[in-house]
Amino acid sequence: xxxxxxxxxxxxxxxxxxxxxxxxxxxxxxxxxxxxxxxxxxxxxxxxxxxxxxxxxxxxxxxxxxxxxxxxxxxxxxxxxxxxxxxxxxxxxxxxxxxxxxxxxxxxxxxxxxxxxxxxxxxxxxxxxxxxxxxxxxxxxxxxxxxxxxxxxxxxxxxxxxxxxxxxxxxxxxxxxxxxxxxxxxxxxxxxxxxxx
Numbered sequence: 001x002x003x004x005x006x007x008x009x010x011x012x013x014x015x016x017x018x019x020x021x022x023x024x025x026x027x028x029x030x031x032x033x034x035x036x037x038x039x040x041x042x043x044x045x046x047x048x049x050x051x052x053x054x055x056x057x058x059x060x061x062x063x064x065x066x067x068x069x070x071x072x073x074x075x076x077x078x079x080x081x082x083x084x085x086x087x088x089x090x091x092x093x094x095x096x097x098x099x100x101x102x103x104x105x106x107x108x109x110x111x112x113x114x115x116x117x118x119x120x121x122x123x124x125x126x127x128x129x130x131x132x133x134x135x136x137x138x139x140x141x142x143x144x145x146x147x148x149x150x151x152x153x154x155x156x157x158x159x160x161x162x163x164x165x166x167x168x169x170x171x172x173x174x175x176x177x178x179x180x181x182x183x184x185x186x187x188x189x190x191x192x193x194x195x196x197x
Contacts, residue, residue, distance in 0.1 A: 014060065018049065024163070026052050030063040032122050032194040067191055082196045087120050087138065094118045094138040101152050102134065109175050111159035122194040125186065126151045128158035139193045143185070150182035 015035040020042050026049065027039040040049055053060070082090070099116050106113055114132040120139060127135045134155050140148045153176040161168035172179050 014064065016053065028053070028056055028060065029123060030060060030067065030191075032067065032191055034064055034067060036060060037123075082120075087197065090138040090141045091118050091120065093141045094136065097141070098136050098148075098152065101149060102156065105149070105153050105156055105175065106159075109153070109156050109160070109171070111156055113156065113159060120197050122197055123190075125190070126155040128155040128162075130162065132159055139196065142193055142196075143189070144182075146178060147182045147185050150176055150179050151186075153179065 017035060017037045019037065019039050021039060023039060023041055026041070026044065029037045029039075031037055038049060038053065095118055098118065102113065102116060112132065113134055114129075115134070117133065117135045118138050119135060121137050124135075125137045125140060129135075136151065136155075140151060153172055157168060157171040157175065160171050176182075
């Protein structure tokens with residue numbers, strides 16, 4: 001479902017895509033193309049979603065403005081689009097590095113896992129399916145090693161907790177105590193990496 005929601009302080013409407021799933025909370029993401037994705041539980045009403053969007057409108061607009069500024073500033077600089085060959089090289093590096101790191105942390109955490117897939121995506125760094133299959137973004141090869149390790153630990157901890165509850169974060173912290181710094185780095189720098197594909 002796509003809808004347009006206008007922030008009263010914004011000059012242009014914000015394009016909002018709503019995705020419903022069997023999740024328990026509402027998540028809002030500002031995408032590199034300046035659109036907004038809302039992920040919401042199946043049973044939550046449109047009115048409640050609109051209320052949450054209104055409540056978060058200042059944050060949404062701030063995120064959009066910051067991304068616009070970043071894009072304008074870096075248009076001709078180092079964060080240009082990656083070409084097909086560069087993406088292929090990043091993917092090859094990821095295939096060499098990530099499985100080894102996954103095996104190491106899986107042993108530390110005490111979990112198993114299924115297939116490992118490497119992709120290049122704008123907004124998603126990793127995922128873990130109910131069957132234990134893991135997906136990782138090859139753009140992680142452009143991030144610091146501690147950020148890559150955090151994402152790997154994050155997804156492996158979903159093998160114990162398929163949610164983002166306090167129990168889940170406790171598992172992450174147990175396996176990777178410095179996760180908060182790495183998570184903050186991704187929040188600050190993730191969008192600019194996503195803009196490269």
